[in-house]
Amino acid sequence: MLVKSFGCAIVGINAIIVTIEVNSEKGIQFFLVGLPDNSVKESQQRILASFSNLGYKFPRKRLTINMAPADIRKEGAAYDLPLAIGIMAVSNQVEVSKLEQYILMGELSLDGTLNPIKGALPMAIKAKEQGFKGIIIPKENANEAGIVEGIEVIGAEDLSQVVDFLNGQRDIEPERIDMDSLAQEEHYSLDFQDVKGQEAIKRALEIAAAGSHNVLLIGSPGSGKTMLAKRLPSILPPMTLAEALETTKIHSVAGLMGKNKTLLVTRPFRSPHHSISDAGLCGGGSFPQPGEISLAHNGVLFLDEVPEMQRHTLEILRQPMEDREITVSRAKMSVQFPANFMLVAAMNPCPCGYYNHPDRECVCKPGEVQKYLNKISGPLMDRIDLHVEVLPVPYNELSDSRKGESSLEIRERVIKARKIQEARYKEYPGIHSNAQMTSRLLQKYCVLDLAGREALSRAMHRLGLSARAYDRILKVSRTIADLDGSERIQMGHLAEAINYRSLDRDNWGS
Numbered sequence: 001m002l003v004k005s006f007g008c009a010i011v012g013i014n015a016i017i018v019t020i021e022v023n024s025e026k027g028i029q030f031f032l033v034g035l036p037d038n039s040v041k042e043s044q045q046r047i048l049a050s051f052s053n054l055g056y057k058f059p060r061k062r063l064t065i066n067m068a069p070a071d072i073r074k075e076g077a078a079y080d081l082p083l084a085i086g087i088m089a090v091s092n093q094v095e096v097s098k099l100e101q102y103i104l105m106g107e108l109s110l111d112g113t114l115n116p117i118k119g120a121l122p123m124a125i126k127a128k129e130q131g132f133k134g135i136i137i138p139k140e141n142a143n144e145a146g147i148v149e150g151i152e153v154i155g156a157e158d159l160s161q162v163v164d165f166l167n168g169q170r171d172i173e174p175e176r177i178d179m180d181s182l183a184q185e186e187h188y189s190l191d192f193q194d195v196k197g198q199e200a201i202k203r204a205l206e207i208a209a210a211g212s213h214n215v216l217l218i219g220s221p222g223s224g225k226t227m228l229a230k231r232l233p234s235i236l237p238p239m240t241l242a243e244a245l246e247t248t249k250i251h252s253v254a255g256l257m258g259k260n261k262t263l264l265v266t267r268p269f270r271s272p273h274h275s276i277s278d279a280g281l282c283g284g285g286s287f288p289q290p291g292e293i294s295l296a297h298n299g300v301l302f303l304d305e306v307p308e309m310q311r312h313t314l315e316i317l318r319q320p321m322e323d324r325e326i327t328v329s330r331a332k333m334s335v336q337f338p339a340n341f342m343l344v345a346a347m348n349p350c351p352c353g354y355y356n357h358p359d360r361e362c363v364c365k366p367g368e369v370q371k372y373l374n375k376i377s378g379p380l381m382d383r384i385d386l387h388v389e390v391l392p393v394p395y396n397e398l399s400d401s402r403k404g405e406s407s408l409e410i411r412e413r414v415i416k417a418r419k420i421q422e423a424r425y426k427e428y429p430g431i432h433s434n435a436q437m438t439s440r441l442l443q444k445y446c447v448l449d450l451a452g453r454e455a456l457s458r459a460m461h462r463l464g465l466s467a468r469a470y471d472r473i474l475k476v477s478r479t480i481a482d483l484d485g486s487e488r489i490q491m492g493h494l495a496e497a498i499n500y501r502s503l504d505r506d507n508w509g510s
Helices: 043-054 077-090 120-129 139-145 159-166 179-183 199-211 225-230 241-253 278-282 311-315 318-323 368-373 407-424 439-445 450-462 469-483 491-499
Strands: 002-011 014-025 030-033 062-068 102-104 134-138 152-156 215-219 300-303 325-329 334-338 342-347 386-390
Touching (some): 002 120, 014 077, 014 120, 077 159, 120 241, 199 215, 199 407, 199 469, 225 300, 241 334, 278 311, 318 325, 469 491
Parallel strands (some): 002 102, 030 062, 134 152, 215 386
């Protein structure tokens, strides 16, 4: 007798249907084929214990189980449920009529309880695409998958509930999520109104958020670089439904959703330690998983103490910052992960940390400041639009009890500027913000008048700005003009943008 049940394998951030064929004939052997890893092979012992504790019978026959397609490696204990149901169906303990209508995934405890799994959301999306009626998963994953409309999401607590449901002896209400209520759940615990002073830095981060520009914060220890960076997500525009779904898929595949979570509606903020490995940053493993740059998709990747990172690890950022995605290649597969993030890097200006400090003297030897800055390569620095010097806050500002401007007020201006950019680039696929402008778009939308061209020329010569700073100044100028609601780039917009290229000056650090 041959019975089929259906599960899913995760490749990248997408799911692939896995057909589990269970064949029963005379004998007492057990064969599991189809490229299963060790955790899948161990499912036999978990299934045996579950059957025994729940009063079900494991068939005393020769069972051959094939997991197709056989050229894709099956990993993890989430296949326990479809394997167990297939075995029960082939031994006439489960009705086969509903098996072709549902995807089944779940890890079994020895007492039959279903433990949560990774990737429930992409599995539900794939089930809908392939025309399945529903998906049966652990109860703790039901909220996550329930945001997919047009498909039944059945959350079960243990194996016996699944068996009773398939046999028609129990009704389980499908999970339903109110999408309107999810949109109201966006909340950021950190707010710019709690920041004392640093008005110039707040302005720079507002410009960065408005144009999706990458930022480098450089300043002495305790000046507030990390504190300011952590508040950046609170002024970014709300995520669209498409952005929220894609972000949730990535975190679901990485197993970071947690219990009873639904849709990620707040923009992610990822802050890996400077000792992170190449694979931790870009993703990897024998069966590739998303790294920090993908977990920061549609949000902020904050790299503190960036010169302390390994040089080759930092250089990994160059390609995904340009292409907004990263390809992880292994011997048997190549996987693409989205990586559309805002980079915020923070660093001390020198090894001792007090170069350019208003009150303390730098004790570094001659040449050490420039050597420290050179740990960040020119090509990587070329992809950072704003260089912002962060100075310590004076005591009179720290002791001021008045609240500053709130994140909500700043965010309203950012959203207004982003809407201008969306309208401007609506005919250009993949371009949504000023930071993504190509050279051709720069020539079209960043036209300077005669006075502006002369001012930029003088700045390039007097300040010793490098050629790579030219495009960045124009992009930032365009964003500042959008914040002001100006159709053309004015002299004030250009001057402010030039001020944010401090590290490109020849005399900085010398």
